Amino acid sequence: MKQYKAAIAGYGGMGRHHFKSICTTERIRFEGVYDIDPKRMKLALSDGISKGYSSYQELLADKEIDLVLIATPNNFHMTYACQAMEAGKMVVCEKPVAMSSDELQEMMNCSAKTGVKLTVHQNRREDADYLEMRDAVEKGLLGKVFDIESRVTGARGIPNGWRQYAQAGGGMMLDWGVHLIDQMVMMMAPKKVTKIYCDMYHVNYEECDDGFKLIMHFEDGPSATIEVGTSHFIQAPRWYVCGDLGSLIIHSWDCNGTIVRAVKHEVHWEEEIIQTKAGPTKTMAPRAKNTTEEIKLDGSLCNADYDVFYRNLADVLDGTAQLRVKPEEAMRVIKIMEAAFESDRTRTVINCDI
Numbered sequence: 001m002k003q004y005k006a007a008i009a010g011y012g013g014m015g016r017h018h019f020k021s022i023c024t025t026e027r028i029r030f031e032g033v034y035d036i037d038p039k040r041m042k043l044a045l046s047d048g049i050s051k052g053y054s055s056y057q058e059l060l061a062d063k064e065i066d067l068v069l070i071a072t073p074n075n076f077h078m079t080y081a082c083q084a085m086e087a088g089k090m091v092v093c094e095k096p097v098a099m100s101s102d103e104l105q106e107m108m109n110c111s112a113k114t115g116v117k118l119t120v121h122q123n124r125r126e127d128a129d130y131l132e133m134r135d136a137v138e139k140g141l142l143g144k145v146f147d148i149e150s151r152v153t154g155a156r157g158i159p160n161g162w163r164q165y166a167q168a169g170g171g172m173m174l175d176w177g178v179h180l181i182d183q184m185v186m187m188m189a190p191k192k193v194t195k196i197y198c199d200m201y202h203v204n205y206e207e208c209d210d211g212f213k214l215i216m217h218f219e220d221g222p223s224a225t226i227e228v229g230t231s232h233f234i235q236a237p238r239w240y241v242c243g244d245l246g247s248l249i250i251h252s253w254d255c256n257g258t259i260v261r262a263v264k265h266e267v268h269w270e271e272e273i274i275q276t277k278a279g280p281t282k283t284m285a286p287r288a289k290n291t292t293e294e295i296k297l298d299g300s301l302c303n304a305d306y307d308v309f310y311r312n313l314a315d316v317l318d319g320t321a322q323l324r325v326k327p328e329e330a331m332r333v334i335k336i337m338e339a340a341f342e343s344d345r346t347r348t349v350i351n352c353d354i
């Protein structure tokens, strides 16, 4: 089988992560690297990448390179991607693929014009917690789902560097929102998003959002809440999903969680009000235990296979497979993020058909 040669543009945290991850895939080898920072170039060469280029143009001129992986800050993605496609090299662009839908459209036009493929590293489609939740929903364990809540929270602020600057494509919507929205729309496809409301957080940063809460409505339901926070000292559950027959919680990255589902229609209501520490209630009193069952989740059903992304690149270069992540899918996510920014700016609900 043919082995393809790739080069990385931007050997920071993610560029290096790709190099280390792809070592497990024999079909593609990273042979070249370009980074504007000499220290990162030195590191790449000491890691074992054989060719260090002195400019991006030199990388593009290397006839041996079939594929360019772009892992620079976001504001370079479009220019670098278009230049690579013009040079005849397939492009894998880190997320977010572009700073706007106009930029992505230009990249897609360039791909159509040159006949060169463009894809995006939306790797969180393979995450075990996501697959575990999706599996439960698709098997109908929760019945008809009406609410999905997806949260990623930390308490360390925005990492130092370009992520703090708007011009470079900083902020948490572009950093994490792009992943969580992608997961949600892929799961709900082909349903369209018809309504969007978003509040951006600026707890410690004026220039870029350091978190946000986004509510999206899919046609005929469900409603999806996506929240990202960097000033959340107590972690919120990663997933909380409700259907008419059950609810699911997944607490954290370790994938531990529970499904509680109805096994019997409950008809019995007590005559009297129940007194709790926080006051009296009838409606919110717990269900009788024998009407529900509990399923423990620990991620063991899901084998996260991140290699699948790289194997797909080789198959696409062979001409035997479709792209695993298509630019049109990335376009939907970018348009949803644009609507979210618009909603935050105008403090209104955005009606849409995305």
Ligand SMILES: NC(=O)c1ccc[n+]([C@@H]2O[C@H](COP(=O)([O-])OP(=O)(O)OC[C@H]3O[C@@H](n4cnc5c(N)ncnc54)[C@H](O)[C@@H]3O)[C@@H](O)[C@H]2O)c1
Pocket: 009, 010, 011, 012, 013, 014, 015, 034, 035, 036, 037, 040, 070, 071, 072, 073, 074, 076, 094, 095, 096, 121, 122, 123, 161, 162, 175
């Ligand atoms: N898919 C994921 O899970 C994931 C995770 C983290 C980052 N990312 C994405 O990867 C990209 C890089 O993020 P990072 O965390 O590695 O950032 P980083 O700051 O660690 O690395 C960026 C690197 O790019 C280099 N660089 C800057 N401008 C350049 C230019 N014009 N040409 C060549 N090199 C240049 C910098 O010197 C640095 O080494 C971003 O688009 C980010 O959103 C994706």
